[in-house]
Amino acid sequence: MDDKDIFKRQNFGRKMGFGQSPGLLVIDFTVGFNDPDSFGGGNISAAVNRTVDLLTFARARGMPIAHTRIVYADDGSDAGIHCLKVPKLKGLTEASPLGQFVPEVAPRAGEIVVRKRLPSAFFETGLHGILHARGIDTLIIAGCTTSGCVRASTLDAMCHGFRPIVASDCVGDRAIGPHEASLFDLGQKYADVMPLDDIIATLGTDRAVA
Amino acid sequence: MDDKDIFKRQNFGRKMGFGQSPGLLVIDFTVGFNDPDSFGGGNISAAVNRTVDLLTFARARGMPIAHTRIVYADDGSDAGIHCLKVPKLKGLTEASPLGQFVPEVAPRAGEIVVRKRLPSAFFETGLHGILHARGIDTLIIAGCTTSGCVRASTLDAMCHGFRPIVASDCVGDRAIGPHEASLFDLGQKYADVMPLDDIIATLGTDRAVA
Amino acid sequence: MDDKDIFKRQNFGRKMGFGQSPGLLVIDFTVGFNDPDSFGGGNISAAVNRTVDLLTFARARGMPIAHTRIVYADDGSDAGIHCLKVPKLKGLTEASPLGQFVPEVAPRAGEIVVRKRLPSAFFETGLHGILHARGIDTLIIAGCTTSGCVRASTLDAMCHGFRPIVASDCVGDRAIGPHEASLFDLGQKYADVMPLDDIIATLGTDRAVA
Amino acid sequence: MDDKDIFKRQNFGRKMGFGQSPGLLVIDFTVGFNDPDSFGGGNISAAVNRTVDLLTFARARGMPIAHTRIVYADDGSDAGIHCLKVPKLKGLTEASPLGQFVPEVAPRAGEIVVRKRLPSAFFETGLHGILHARGIDTLIIAGCTTSGCVRASTLDAMCHGFRPIVASDCVGDRAIGPHEASLFDLGQKYADVMPLDDIIATLGTDRAVA
Numbered sequence: 001m002d003d004k005d006i007f008k009r010q011n012f013g014r015k016m017g018f019g020q021s022p023g024l025l026v027i028d029f030t031v032g033f034n035d036p037d038s039f040g041g042g043n044i045s046a047a048v049n050r051t052v053d054l055l056t057f058a059r060a061r062g063m064p065i066a067h068t069r070i071v072y073a074d075d076g077s078d079a080g081i082h083c084l085k086v087p088k089l090k091g092l093t094e095a096s097p098l099g100q101f102v103p104e105v106a107p108r109a110g111e112i113v114v115r116k117r118l119p120s121a122f123f124e125t126g127l128h129g130i131l132h133a134r135g136i137d138t139l140i141i142a143g144c145t146t147s148g149c150v151r152a153s154t155l156d157a158m159c160h161g162f163r164p165i166v167a168s169d170c171v172g173d174r175a176i177g178p179h180e181a182s183l184f185d186l187g188q189k190y191a192d193v194m195p196l197d198d199i200i201a202t203l204g205t206d207r208a209v210a
Numbered sequence: 211m212d213d214k215d216i217f218k219r220q221n222f223g224r225k226m227g228f229g230q231s232p233g234l235l236v237i238d239f240t241v242g243f244n245d246p247d248s249f250g251g252g253n254i255s256a257a258v259n260r261t262v263d264l265l266t267f268a269r270a271r272g273m274p275i276a277h278t279r280i281v282y283a284d285d286g287s288d289a290g291i292h293c294l295k296v297p298k299l300k301g302l303t304e305a306s307p308l309g310q311f312v313p314e315v316a317p318r319a320g321e322i323v324v325r326k327r328l329p330s331a332f333f334e335t336g337l338h339g340i341l342h343a344r345g346i347d348t349l350i351i352a353g354c355t356t357s358g359c360v361r362a363s364t365l366d367a368m369c370h371g372f373r374p375i376v377a378s379d380c381v382g383d384r385a386i387g388p389h390e391a392s393l394f395d396l397g398q399k400y401a402d403v404m405p406l407d408d409i410i411a412t413l414g415t416d417r418a419v420a
Numbered sequence: 421m422d423d424k425d426i427f428k429r430q431n432f433g434r435k436m437g438f439g440q441s442p443g444l445l446v447i448d449f450t451v452g453f454n455d456p457d458s459f460g461g462g463n464i465s466a467a468v469n470r471t472v473d474l475l476t477f478a479r480a481r482g483m484p485i486a487h488t489r490i491v492y493a494d495d496g497s498d499a500g501i502h503c504l505k506v507p508k509l510k511g512l513t514e515a516s517p518l519g520q521f522v523p524e525v526a527p528r529a530g531e532i533v534v535r536k537r538l539p540s541a542f543f544e545t546g547l548h549g550i551l552h553a554r555g556i557d558t559l560i561i562a563g564c565t566t567s568g569c570v571r572a573s574t575l576d577a578m579c580h581g582f583r584p585i586v587a588s589d590c591v592g593d594r595a596i597g598p599h600e601a602s603l604f605d606l607g608q609k610y611a612d613v614m615p616l617d618d619i620i621a622t623l624g625t626d627r628a629v630a
Numbered sequence: 631m632d633d634k635d636i637f638k639r640q641n642f643g644r645k646m647g648f649g650q651s652p653g654l655l656v657i658d659f660t661v662g663f664n665d666p667d668s669f670g671g672g673n674i675s676a677a678v679n680r681t682v683d684l685l686t687f688a689r690a691r692g693m694p695i696a697h698t699r700i701v702y703a704d705d706g707s708d709a710g711i712h713c714l715k716v717p718k719l720k721g722l723t724e725a726s727p728l729g730q731f732v733p734e735v736a737p738r739a740g741e742i743v744v745r746k747r748l749p750s751a752f753f754e755t756g757l758h759g760i761l762h763a764r765g766i767d768t769l770i771i772a773g774c775t776t777s778g779c780v781r782a783s784t785l786d787a788m789c790h791g792f793r794p795i796v797a798s799d800c801v802g803d804r805a806i807g808p809h810e811a812s813l814f815d816l817g818q819k820y821a822d823v824m825p826l827d828d829i830i831a832t833l834g835t836d837r838a839v840a
Contacts, residue, residue, distance in 0.1 A: 003385035006251060010384065016294035020555075041216060077742045078756075080763040081368045084226035085399060112707045115745075117756060118369045119399075126708075126747060126754035132552050132581030133710040135440075147395050155362055158291045159328045161552030174220065175213040181391030185357050189295060189329075230765075287532045288546075290553040322497045325535075327546060336498075336537055336544035342762050342791030343500040345650075371762030423805035426671060430804065436714035461636060501788045504646035505819060538789045539819075567815050572785055578711045579748045594640065595633035601811030605777050609715060609749075 003184070012188045018202060019137035019163050023064040026051060027121055027143025027150055029105045030069050032098030039098075040174060044144045047172030051105050051142045054170050054196050059108070061203070064134050066112035068121045068143070068153075069099055082118060089117075119152035128160040138163040140199060141191070142170035147178035154191050164191035167199055213394070222398045228412060229347035229373050233274040236261060237331055237353025237360055239315045240279050242308030249308075250384060254354045257382030261315050261352045264380050264406050269318070271413070274344050276322035278331045278353070278363075279309055292328060299327075329362035338370040348373040350409060351401070352380035357388035364401050374401035377409055423604070432608045438622060439557035439583050443484040446471060447541055447563025447570055449525045450489045452518030459518075460594060464564045467592030471525050471562045474590050474616050479528070481623070484554050486532035488541045488569070489519055502538060509537075539572035548580040558583040560619060561611070562590035567598035574611050584611035587619055633814070642818045648832060649767035649793050653694040656681060657751055657773025657780055659735045660699045662728030669728075670804060674774045677802030681735050681772045684800050684826050689738070691833070694764050696742035698751045698773070698783075699729055712748060719747075749782035758790040768793040770829060771821070772800035777808035784821050794821035797829055 007013055029048050032038040058065055070092045072078060079090050092099040094115075107113050114125050122128050131139070139162040143150050150171045157164040166186055173179035187193035194202075217223055239258050242248040268275055280302045282288060289300050302309040304325075317323050324335050332338050341349070349372040353360050360381045367374040376396055383389035397403035404412075427433055449468050452458040478485055490512045492498060499510050512519040514535075527533050534545050542548050551559070559582040563570050570591045577584040586606055593599035607613035614622075637643055659678050662668040688695055700722045702708060709720050722729040724745075737743050744755050752758050761769070769792040773780050780801045787794040796816055803809035817823035824832075 003387045006385045010249060010251075011298055012296055014295055014297060016291065039220060041220075073743065075739050077740055078760050080371055080756075080759050081226065081373055082400070084373070085224055085368075085401075086222055087224060088221055109705050110707055113703065114708075118759075119365065120369070123366075123369050124754045124756035124759070126579075126710075128548075128552075129579055129581035129710050129748075129754070130708050132548075132557070135557065137552070137555065147391075148399060152365055155329065156333075158295075159330070159333050159546075159549055161290055161549040163291055163294070175216045177213045178391065178395055181357075181388065182395075185388055185392075189358060190292070191295075283533060285529050287530055288534075288550050290546075290549050319495050320497055323493060324498075328549075334544045334546035334549070336500075336789075338758075338762075339500050339538075339544070339789055339791035340498050342758075342767070345767060347762070347765060369756075369759055371759035423807045426805045430669060430671075431718055432716055434715055434717060436711065459640060461640075500791055501646065501793055502820070504793070505644050505788075505821075506642055507644060508641055539785065540789070543786075543789050567811075568819060575749060575782055576753075578715075579750070579753050581710055583711055583714070595636045597633045598811065598815055601777075601808060602815075605808055605812075609778060610712070611715075 007188045016163050016192055018165065021135050022138040022140055022203065023066065023131055023136035024054065024058040024140045025121060025153065026065070026067045026105060027141065027153055028068055028070060029102050029143055030098065031100050031102060032092065033144050034102050042172060042174045042176055042179060044172035044174065047142065047144060047170050048102055048105055050196060051170045054142055054167055055105060057200055064136055066114060066127060066131065067101065067107045068114040068116050069101060070117065071099060071115040072117060078117060080117070119149045120156045121149070121153040122156035122160055131162070136162065138165060140165045140167055142167050144172045146171045146173040147182040151182045151186060154186055158190045165199060166191045166193045167196050168193050169195045217398045226373050226402055228375065231345050232348040232350055232413065233276065233341055233346035234264065234268040234350045235331060235363065236275070236277045236315060237351065237363055238278055238280060239312050239353055240308065241310050241312060242302065243354050244312050252382055252384045252386055253389060254382035254384065257352065257354060257380050258312055258315055260406060261380045264352055264377055265315060267410055274341070274346055276324060276337060276341065277311065277317045278324040278326050279311060280327065281309060281325040282327060288327060290327070329359045330366045331359070331363040332366035332370055341372070346372065348375060350375045350377055352377050354382045356381045356383040357392040361392045361396060364396055368400045375409060376401045376403045377406050378403050379405045427608045436583050436612055438585065441555050442558040442560055442623065443486065443551055443556035444474065444478040444560045444562070445541060445573065446485070446487045446525060447561065447573055448488055448490060449522050449563055450518065451520050451522060452512065453564050454522050462592055462594045462596055462599060464592035464594065467562065467564060467590050468522055468525055470616060471590045474562055474587055475525060477620055484551070484556055486534060486547060486551070487521065487527045488534040488536050489521060490537065491519060491535040492537060498537060500537070539569045540576045541569070541573040542576035542580055551582070556582065558585060560585045560587055562587050564592045566591045566593040567602040571602045571606060574606055578610045585619060586611045586613045587616050588613050589615045637818045646793050646822055648795065651765050652768040652770055652833065653696065653761055653766035654684065654688040654770045655751060655783065656695070656697045656735060657771065657783055658698055658700060659732050659773055660728065661730050661732060662722065663774050664732050672802060672804045672806055673809060674802035674804065677772065677774060677800050678732055678735055680826060681800045684772055684797055685735060687830055694761070694766055696744060696757060696761065697731065697737045698744040698746050699731060700747065701729060701745040702747060708747060710747070749779045750786045751779070751783040752786035752790055761792070766792065768795060770795045770797055772797050774802045776801045776803040777812040781812045781816060784816055788820045795829060796821045796823045797826050798823050799825045
């Protein structure tokens with residue numbers, strides 16, 4: 001019996017489906033995470049490219065969109081425990097070239113931008129309140145890394161009462177093993193996981209979201 | 211280059227070390243998670259057995275100890291998105307046999323008991339405030355499942371400013387693939403991961419914790 | 421120029437209005453808070469009586485309803501800083517007579533019950549996720565005390581993205597000075613404040629809430 | 631029997647005292663809140679002046695110091711419910727003159743700066759994790775407004791496990807009624823409230839904080 005059978009036998013992995021009002025969350029697609037010599041590698045650049053299509057789809061529908069990037073204070077005054085484990089995170093300051101959005105998937109005017117220090121887009125950022133105030137109940141998730149900030153954000157999206165839909169070809173990781181292991185866990189326990197084509201087919205393309 | 215090399219080359223996986231004042235967190239070692247026909251299986255029962263030794267060590271030192279279990283309302287009124295994905299979680303009510311602590315590792319009088327509905331021991335439980343009010347800065351973590359509640363709790367422990375130390379032989383999962391994948395991720399990014407023997411050797415046995 | 425003029429001149433106190441999907445939150449109407457010799461007094465008992473009407477209205481409309489009460493562990497293991505300031509809070513345990521709901525306004529089957537240790541109904545209780553998962557965007561608030569748990573919960577309701585509507589004759593405090601001061605602050609900065617009759621008139625009585 | 635007697639009879643208002651490791655939190659002393667024609671007035675400017683002395687004391691002792699200011703996105707994309715009630719908050723953007731720190735009490739290099747959108751310095755800002763990671767257990771609080779961001783931050787400091795000490799002559803409000811009402815509530819329920827001279831006398835001046 002393989003891992004998937006074990007979860008199936010215990011009745012994990014049910015499909016939750018979409019709610020009434022979807023939004024889009026794009027996590028940490030910044031220069032440093034798109035660079036194999038910095039925080040990137042693996043299938044991250046492929047996920048960035050595919051997210052261009054996802055953004056086009058979401059913008060055409062008028063879907064609310066939020067983007068995150070990691071920003072530490074210039075003087076490191078807000079560094080915490082995470083920087084003991086991964087010290088170079090502190091280098092991602094407001095103006096650091098590595099911390100800027102990849103131009104192809106950068107936020108447009110009116111889209112939400114969340115600065116964060118920790119993996120989850122929701123941990124102590126106020127994002128859930130902003131999204132709830134806009135009536136969003138479902139969150140399509142793209143970004144990187146799958147085993148890091150995407151996974152943490154997906155879990156917290158669920159905990160805050162959103163239905164998380166992970167766009168499997170719009171998320172990436174610097175190594176494929178952790179990428180696949182996290183997609184498995186997310187799909188079994190916390191989110192619906194599907195490629196962008198299925199998301200588009202599910203939502204349809206002929207009606208705007210209120 | 212394998213996955214570990216990729217993370218090493220990017221300078222992940224630094225050792226954070228212990229702080230001054232450790233506590234112990236034991237996650238979801240309840241009857242249902244110790245039963246392969248319910249939520250259990252894999253190496254969970256082995257982790258329960260090893261945690262008996264960890265608890266003996268922690269109690270002898272007077273270390274503050276917290277235990278968690280999942281508790282939903284009898285009428286399901288507090289069920290959220292997670293129950294769309296894993297509906298049988300709702301069966302873990304206050305008095306359900308599956309939701310009771312495994313006797314060998316059950317809390318003793320004066321130890322903290324946290325009821326939770328979601329994976330993280332910290333998500334909306336107030337646990338971090340209780341631990342901080344006791345001056346704890348380091349958290350040894352045992353319990354199950356490695357890829358579920360242990361991982362989520364370890365991440366949040368780090369986010370709340372604790373140094374998380376995962377006791378690798380005191381955590382378990384219903385399937386070994388997700389167990390090993392999560393230990394890898396945790397050790398690279400969020401926590402120090404080591405077997406109980408190393409934790410005991412590091413803390414020593416001849417002095418009490420203040 | 422009195423206090424109200426100062427706030428008006430600075431353009432505080434705007435009316436926010438109701439959203440599409442209201443819920444009801446009833447805070448800490450327990451035996452101890454209804455007893456002037458315990459935590460009660462002032463206009464709390466009058467607010468309890470008026471909340472009977474509010475519950476009748478909300479139940480007739482099928483409005484989701486949540487109730488809170490304070491519950492500490494029997495052995496005091498989860499006491500924090502608040503208990504240094506108000507030690508007798510620790511006596512409100514699961515089975516303590518003072519901690520039980522006042523029968524006239526007690527929860528019915530299917531209504532949400534939140535156990536909390538701290539003033540806000542939202543602080544580390546997961547309540548916001550439960551309410552958001554049900555699509556609630558507006559929260560009518562009753563309970564006690566106005567300057568304590570009602571105020572803290574109203575502020576957090578706003579922060580979590582709900583529109584808080586304080587039912588001014590359904591909230592009470594052990595002393596009238598703090599009651600009135602907090603109603604003023606809430607109405608200027610965080611919530612719409614209005615008597616139950618106005619809430620009923622605004623929502624109408626001839627249609628059910630989805 | 632006046633309000634104070636009611637609280638005394640119910641055994642509120644106990645003194646909690648200092649812990650081992652104090653920090654300082656200075657809330658929203660920005661140009662707009664120091665200007666009676668913007669968000670200021672009342673005794674706020676007097677509190678700013680007195681906080682110069684508090685900062686001198688804290689810096690001489692090497693006490694960790696955090697400052698907050700309100701910052702909304704330039705395009706208003708992160709505005710929530712609070713802006714329905716107080717729309718002009720949205721004008722406090724990163725570069726707005728009204729949102730800059732008052733020079734006399736501005737942060738120095740290495741001090742923590744928290745950008746926030748909501749009243750509490752702790753609500754979804756990650757501040758508690760930063761402070762806990764530095765071992766702080768007690769938080770001296772200055773800033774404005776007493777009935778708004780100071781009160782909300784003090785309550786949350788307590789909930790997160792810190793001992794809050796409100797410096798009564800270093801906090802101010804645009805109107806004196808709400809200022810005094812909130813100092814009363816804070817001292818009865820959530821914090822020790824004392825003038826700066828008493829804080830200095832309690833901590834002593836001849837030893838550094840570890």
